[in-house]
Amino acid sequence: MLTDELKKGSAEFLVLSLLEAEPRHGYELQKLIESRSKGVLTFHVATLYPLLYRMEDRGWILGRWVEKAGERRRRFYRLTAAGRAALDAQRKTWREFVAAINQVSGVRYV
Numbered sequence: 146m147l148t149d150e151l152k153k154g155s156a157e158f159l160v161l162s163l164l165e166a167e168p169r170h171g172y173e174l175q176k177l178i179e180s181r182s183k184g185v186l187t188f189h190v191a192t193l194y195p196l197l198y199r200m201e202d203r204g205w206i207l208g209r210w211v212e213k214a215g216e217r218r219r220r221f222y223r224l225t226a227a228g229r230a231a232l233d234a235q236r237k238t239w240r241e242f243v244a245a246i247n248q249v250s251g252v253r254y255v
Contacts, residue, residue, distance in 0.1 A: 152186060156196055157205075158239060159186070161224065161232040164206060168223040171197055197222060205231050 163169060163177055171193055179187050188196075200206045205228035208220045224232070246252065 152188070155186075156188065156192075157200060158232070158235045160193075160196065160200065161205065161228055161235065164222055164224040164228070165232060168221040170211075170219040170221050172219075174222075200228070203227070203231075 159178055160174055163174055169177070171190065174197075175188055175190060175193050197206065197208070201208055201222070204225055206222045207225050208222045210218055211221050212218045
């Protein structure tokens, strides 16, 4: 099981990665993280929304309210140019981190 610290450290990276493809709302992000990780990574709404607000304050994402007939209003987030730069930097850092962990631990992927 993953610790809260590991999940917290990867949350921004995961959200930015999912927003790279298309704008999404918070609940959709939560469900995508859970399904794509096969349930290993789960984020509660109480954790995810403050993260989205912080990322929006940094200028990494931009949110806008969307209303559709018969549905409740949702806030969709999209990646900004600053968010794309942050994602690129985080990908580079993640690659370096994983390579270093693999070197030290001897973990090899088949």
